[in-house]
Amino acid sequence: MNLNHPGHAHVGDSPPLTPMSLTYLLGRVNHEFESRNRIFDLPTGRFWSPDDDIDLGFDFLGRPAATPIGPAAGPHSQLAQNIVLAWLGGSRLFELKTVQILDQLEIARPCIDMQTIGYNIEWSQELSLAQSLTEYVKASMLLDILGRWEPLTRHVAGPDGTPGPHVLDMSVGYDLAGISNERVAAFIRGMHDARAEIDRLRADIPEPFSQFRDLDFTTALSNTLTLSTFHGCPPEEIEQITKHLIDVHDLDVIVKLNPTLLGYDTVRAIVNDELGYDDVSVKERAFAEDLQFDRGVELIGELNTYAKDRGHRFGIKLTNTLVVDNIKGWMPEDTMYLSGPPLHVLASSLLDRLATALPGVFDIPGHDGDIMVSFSAGVNRDNLADTLAMGVNPATVCSDLLKPGGYGRLAPMLKSLTTALGEAGVDSLGRWRAVCQEAAETEGFTSTVGHYVHRLRSEGGQPYSREANTKRPREVDNELEMFGCVACNFCITVCPNDAFFSIPSLDDQPDRQQYLVWAELCNECGNCMTFCPETGDPAVVKPRLFVDPEVFAARTGQGFLIEPDGSVTARPGDIESEEAAPVVARLLRSPAGDPMGLTS
Numbered sequence: 260m261n262l263n264h265p266g267h268a269h270v271g272d273s274p275p276l277t278p279m280s281l282t283y284l285l286g287r288v289n290h291e292f293e294s295r296n297r298i299f300d301l302p303t304g305r306f307w308s309p310d311d312d313i314d315l316g317f318d319f320l321g322r323p324a325a326t327p328i329g330p331a332a333g334p335h336s337q338l339a340q341n342i343v344l345a346w347l348g349g350s351r352l353f354e355l356k357t358v359q360i361l362d363q364l365e366i367a368r369p370c371i372d373m374q375t376i377g378y379n380i381e382w383s384q385e386l387s388l389a390q391s392l393t394e395y396v397k398a399s400m401l402l403d404i405l406g407r408w409e410p411l412t413r414h415v416a417g418p419d420g421t422p423g424p425h426v427l428d429m430s431v432g433y434d435l436a437g438i439s440n441e442r443v444a445a446f447i448r449g450m451h452d453a454r455a456e457i458d459r460l461r462a463d464i465p466e467p468f469s470q471f472r473d474l475d476f477t478t479a480l481s482n483t484l485t486l487s488t489f490h491g492c493p494p495e496e497i498e499q500i501t502k503h504l505i506d507v508h509d510l511d512v513i514v515k516l517n518p519t520l521l522g523y524d525t526v527r528a529i530v531n532d533e534l535g536y537d538d539v540s541v542k543e544r545a546f547a548e549d550l551q552f553d554r555g556v557e558l559i560g561e562l563n564t565y566a567k568d569r570g571h572r573f574g575i576k577l578t579n580t581l582v583v584d585n586i587k588g589w590m591p592e593d594t595m596y597l598s599g600p601p602l603h604v605l606a607s608s609l610l611d612r613l614a615t616a617l618p619g620v621f622d623i624p625g626h627d628g629d630i631m632v633s634f635s636a637g638v639n640r641d642n643l644a645d646t647l648a649m650g651v652n653p654a655t656v657c658s659d660l661l662k663p664g665g666y667g668r669l670a671p672m673l674k675s676l677t678t679a680l681g682e683a684g685v686d687s688l689g690r691w692r693a694v695c696q697e698a699a700e701t702e703g704f705t706s707t708v709g710h711y712v713h714r715l716r717s718e719g720g721q722p723y724s725r726e727a728n729t730k731r732p733r734e735v736d737n738e739l740e741m742f743g744c745v746a747c748n749f750c751i752t753v754c755p756n757d758a759f760f761s762i763p764s765l766d767d768q769p770d771r772q773q774y775l776v777w778a779e780l781c782n783e784c785g786n787c788m789t790f791c792p793e794t795g796d797p798a799v800v801k802p803r804l805f806v807d808p809e810v811f812a813a814r815t816g817q818g819f820l821i822e823p824d825g826s827v828t829a830r831p832g833d834i835e836s837e838e839a840a841p842v843v844a845r846l847l848r849s850p851a852g853d854p855m856g857l858t859s
């Protein structure tokens with residue numbers, strides 16, 4: 260990783276994302292699956308195939324989902340291919356990227372820093388509301404198609420011959436005025452009833468998927484919504500926004516709460532003293548501006564009653580990220596948002612505190628209330644089974660998926676969950692929780708949450724402490740070049756957008772791979788730069804391919820326009836691009852090249 264590379268020159272000139280059409284996406288699915296045994300760069304060996312004997316299903320606010328994990332709102336739930344990748348990995352609950360009325364914002368770069376724990380400054384969606392709707396509709400259509408696509412069945416189907424049900428959960432922010440605005444309302448209506456958008460997209464379905472053009476696609480994409488109370492969401496508006504979503508949009512609502520609810524003193528003590536993060540400066544001011552614990556407790560009860568009286572369900576989600584001072588200075592902005600291991604301890608502690616303040620209210624072991632608790636905070640393969648034992652549904656993941664392996668980390672998470680259940684001699688999540696509750700009671704705890712939090716905080720915070728999380732990504736002393744590198748594959752797997760792909764090198768080094776980037780899918784978040792062991796930013800150094808002539812013309816720097824017939828045009832006047840164009844063209848024409856089947 261390189262902190263001084265000119266890749267940073269793109270800060271302030273942040274490239275917008277240009278989603279890929281359904282035609283290209285499906286072309287890519289077919290071509291990669293046939294020629295390379297993978298889809299969107301995820302090898303079939305990393306697809307989740309359900310265990311015949313263990314049922315991981317749960318009810319998300321009354322809707323069935325076949326597994327209890329999925330991407331948390333963030334970079335993994337924004338573009339259609341991200342959602343497909345998460346689904347192939349075994350996700351069945353998708354907390355979609357938060358949308359908001361301010362949909363033309365520029366995010367400073369780099370905006371993701373996963374060097375040790377997790378930090379980001381990615382504080383908004385990067386698509387317009389209309390584009391977000393189209394992406395979510397495309398994703399839903401792709402899942403409908405791929406779930407029925409015969410060549411894929413043996414990799415993803417469960418005992419009933421299907422991949423099992425999934426749920427798309429909307430996420431909106433950040434204030435009542437924005438959420439009540441007609442444009443946000445149109446987005447929500449479009450998710451409720453996507454018929455018009457689906458009909459428009461049917462014609463984009465290419466061969467060999469044409470038999471699906473008339474499919475009876477899912478048209479009611481989502482009728483649940485998670486409200487993000489982050490980014491300055493006025494705490495006094497949470498109540499009105501939730502009521503608005505229930506009354507006007509007929510939705511079941513989850514309120515995503517922030518770790519600030521624990522109070523500054525507790526958060527600071529856990530992060531700095533207990534876990535030893537003396538390099539984290541918790542932002543005290545953010546606590547005063549956010550929802551306070553006592554009001555939060557009242558609000559949870561009030562909103563649950565309000566929803567129930569109107570035939571709706573209500574839930575909470577723990578938690579969003581923690582606001583801290585940006586003392587690292589690797590990303591721009593004064594403030595950054597912490598996620599990953601320390602947040603796991605904070606969110607679990609917050610659940611324990613809320614459950615103690617509201618006994619019998621949450622739908623968790625030892626309480627048996629009716630408020631569902633969704634969870635996203637440092638969930639990974641090692642703690643998924645314990646996390647779910649707390650009774651939370653689902654456990655969504657963001658930071659862990661930004662580490663090498665990316666979406667390929669999901670199936671091993673589910674595998675270790677099924678192993679834990681199998682070893683406990685149980686065949687469902689409900690039975691797993693009952694066994695863990697019995698163990699908690701034997702040790703004198705009233706609930707699995709109390710038991711888990713006691714373990715988390717009494718073992719010196721391991722493996723959540725700073726000491727356990729200091730290892731930085733590997734570095735080698737080599738300047739990254741357009742062609743040739745250590746071929747570690749990290750740029751492919753850590754990119755949430757699947758912007759990178761590789762092609763076996765030509766002639767001289769047939770066993771090596773060349774890495775290229777779809778520039779339109781790259782928002783220069785910085786994550787590949789973090790994990791690339793060489794000196795340089797892969798997003799800037801590797802050949803940048805475009806398929807949209809207008810986007811190509813609007814950008815600067817090295818780049819190549821790939822025409823529909825597969826021919827390659829170098830950026831006019833750019834010597835580096837002109838010299839490299841023949842190599843790019845030959846790579847794309849090689850048997851395993853041309854990842855979208857453009858030239859076939």
Ligand SMILES: Cc1cc2nc3c(=O)[nH]c(=O)nc-3n(C[C@H](O)[C@H](O)[C@H](O)COP(=O)(O)O)c2cc1C
Pocket residue numbers: 331332333334356357370371377378379380381382383384430487489515578579580598599600602635636637638655656657658659
């Ligand atoms: C890069 C990034 C972008 C995120 N964007 C959103 C968002 O748009 N809406 C939201 O509610 N949470 C967002 N989050 C928070 C995640 O959904 C999640 O709650 C949090 O990161 C904790 O989970 P983790 O520890 O697994 O990362 C984002 C997190 C990251 C790291």
